[in-house]
Amino acid sequence: MGLELYLDLLSQPCRALYIFARTNNIPFEFKHVELMKGERWRRGKPPGNLPGAPRGHRTEEFRKVNMLMKVPALKDGSFTLAESIAILLYLARKFKTPDHWYPSDLQKRARVDEYLSWQHVNIRGKGSKLFLTKVLLPLLTGQPLSPEKLEGVTEELNVVLKQFEEKFLQDKPFIVGNEISLADLVALVELMQPVGAGYNLFEERPKLAAWRSRVEEAVGKQLCQEAHEGILNAKNLTADKIAPELLEHFKHQLLKQSS
Ligand SMILES: N[C@@H](CCC(=O)N[C@@H](CS)C(=O)NCC(=O)O)C(=O)O
Numbered sequence: 001m002g003l004e005l006y007l008d009l010l011s012q013p014c015r016a017l018y019i020f021a022r023t024n025n026i027p028f029e030f031k032h033v034e035l036m037k038g039e040r041w042r043r044g045k046p047p048g049n050l051p052g053a054p055r056g057h058r059t060e061e062f063r064k065v066n067m068l069m070k071v072p073a074l075k076d077g078s079f080t081l082a083e084s085i086a087i088l089l090y091l092a093r094k095f096k097t098p099d100h101w102y103p104s105d106l107q108k109r110a111r112v113d114e115y116l117s118w119q120h121v122n123i124r125g126k127g128s129k130l131f132l133t134k135v136l137l138p139l140l141t142g143q144p145l146s147p148e149k150l151e152g153v154t155e156e157l158n159v160v161l162k163q164f165e166e167k168f169l170q171d172k173p174f175i176v177g178n179e180i181s182l183a184d185l186v187a188l189v190e191l192m193q194p195v196g197a198g199y200n201l202f203e204e205r206p207k208l209a210a211w212r213s214r215v216e217e218a219v220g221k222q223l224c225q226e227a228h229e230g231i232l233n234a235k236n237l238t239a240d241k242i243a244p245e246l247l248e249h250f251k252h253q254l255l256k257q258s259s
Contacts, residue, residue: 013084100179115183134197180218196231
């Protein structure tokens, strides 16, 4: 059995893996796990029970691949792996991808590690919060989002964007220097999440916009577009597209975040 990647491209870490595998010609089977389907399958009522139709992430079947029931996940023969960063590194090592992705140079590699360690609760945390608040909160409450709430989450994101520019990007073409690394790819997919919610953070940030173009060029603009098509349509999401128990899950998450 070949390499399988369990993905939903609405998810930022899944897009990082997808782009990384495709741009490096890593052969894999795309196993579509549909986040918005939630637990419907576990209750035995999949909408349109077609063979090969994508399944939700809370099924017993997916639990066998990742007991945390989160995407992305990898299966390579009988070996399974969760966590996008671990999976990216596994693929980089197994397929010996070009050195610039995860440089063998001690200090360059440390720069990649530094960004990957920082980004999780900062760029990812604040970008996801804006996305969930702007796209999902109005669906959960049936009320338009209050300008104060939106301003609050946008401000939190703006703080980390400034840190990203000043500490990590500085005046370099890429985070590590002249070549793209895993850090840039992970950063790009996360920054596209707020864009999918309608906050085009690149508009007033020329340095970030130029960096985005370089990253897209390095991996292929068309591939980037394809990977981001779903999230760039997320603004049009309606409550009936999301499993009720997932809406409930998100509600708790959002309430926790704002407390
Ligand atoms: N730290 C994990 C995060 C994985 C994660 O949170 N995945 C989200 C999608 S972006 C998910 O599967 N959420 C489903 C859930 O929490 O029920 C990684 O980097 O892979």
